[in-house]
Amino acid sequence: MRFAAMVVANIKTTARNKQALFFLFIFPILFMALFGLVFGKSQDVAKIAVVNQDKSTLAKSITKSLSKIDKLQVEKDGQGDGMEKLKKGKVDAVLVLEKGFAKNFPRHPASIDLYYDPTSTRSQMMRGTIGAVLGGIERSMIKTPPLITVKSKSVQSNQLTYIDFLLPGILAMSLMNSGLYGLATAMVTRREKGVLRRLKLTPLPLSQYIGAGIINQLLVSLVQAALLVLIGHYIFGVKIIGALTSLAILVIVGSLCFITIGFVIASFAKTTEAVATLGNLIGMPMMFLGGVFFPVDNVPNWVKPIVKAMPLKYLADSLRSVMVQGQPLSYVHDDVLVLLAVTFAAFLLAVKFFRWESDKR
Template structure:
């Protein structure tokens, strides 16, 4: 068993696909979301050449952090960008001051197109309205009927990395367990290694345990790298410090054991090596997209959410987030662990039925 374990560890560290699926892909996603985390998107607005750029309103818009004003493009190019949705709007600030003091001092002409994003348009209108209100408070000071009394309570900021990193951990475990196990055991069967094992005193349980232990060790290394990068580079939240880290690691290994059962099933029913990727993707791709890897399950339509909540990766991702950010312990995650255990019992029962020596 230990000989199989050591040989499998060497093979995984020498396998480019194992390293890519277990480490490279999750690390790339974490780096991308870590660098963009906490930054809100800016609205791109063209400024008409006839605008009054000396006005107080223009100065306020230029200072707005979520607006990007385009002033150096020709008018025809801005019109073309507006029709293609590259600009949210073209803004013309007109000095409309007249003798009547009740008339507005400025007129803001906002030209949009049907290609304009409704969210960006709403954000632009909100910024313009806030600028107008702030200018009114300066030019036309007046008493207010209400007063806002702010109160702040201590809390933890939920950063994008706190959601993304557990999802990438789950993705890494699922991909490595299903693809790695399926390809490995099919290769052992195809090269008649399992058949030779069958002629020796070794029991099939030791073969499975040897491969399982090697993957547990390999994925432990991967999980440590992923959590460490998120914590030290992007401030990933570990509420209880090292204790939280250890509990996440234990949960990752438990999830890996469950997911390896899918790999055993795929390797047992695959008729050729070319059929493994489609079959493995049937298991992994829906979970990767629907199990809360990149965004919450709650954003899906109501009819789809029950399907999402049947997937084992959903419960692993949820458990990892509750441990890391909410400070829960393993003994507080009864529902999540129960569902994962049920999946493990079912999938290993199927794996035993479809296991073949050759």
């Protein structure tokens, strides 16, 4: 009963602290939006501007074939600002069909100008694409059957866009941050104010006080995760194909891991400022090297051991496998084991160094 009362009290204090709530829930979403907008923008759609000054059927069929290509956006350019757009990188190539370019076609070869930007890979790739398209048209007009046919068969590799990659990463990062700072800040504030000493005088056992704190923090993490998943899915169009129960289990395991590390921080930090410093010391490197914003499979060799020592990497990886790749929990059981091991080790440290009072006189 007193345990339940303590849990309820914790939930109330969390829910009423509007400033902290803002950081807990709005911050990850802002992060998501920011990175999603900057890096996640339809990267794989190429744009071509077609300047068509001719009225022949050939010109029409070229434009038509181009617009049939997947992931190629054709802009009809009447004003002639296509070159300007190419220079600014707003289109990847400009195709010019001059008036009378196909005079006496097919007796005389037609000549078409393609402008591209050699510094852009996508622009370079346009050369090949346009060449292939025109070749196809040519063959169909002179009725020669192709000697080699390429049958493309798409393999469902479940192509991940950047935002698909990002969402599990941001989720892992948010779980880490609220775990590292949430409980530790509350704990150290209460210790500084003497609330912990006062609680020590009541019959509420330490284990129940801590347990209530963990449950509160887990609830925060679950709500945070649910919000991020919903927003990722409905606003950023992330396809979540993993089982939600597996996802929830990972969220809980991951949160517990970072909450316990937060406890260690709380045991060592004397002030809330020290909590922030220690939290940053542990959290910042993980944010950048833990595979949140970019894959860390190809980091230099000397960085690899550092990456391997980061709990965040295991959480981000396993969340990614389950959430957007649809893997079962058994696929990530190594990651889960690492997280549980870290939790256990941190728990032992936290219990050993727990302090009721700021100054141990």
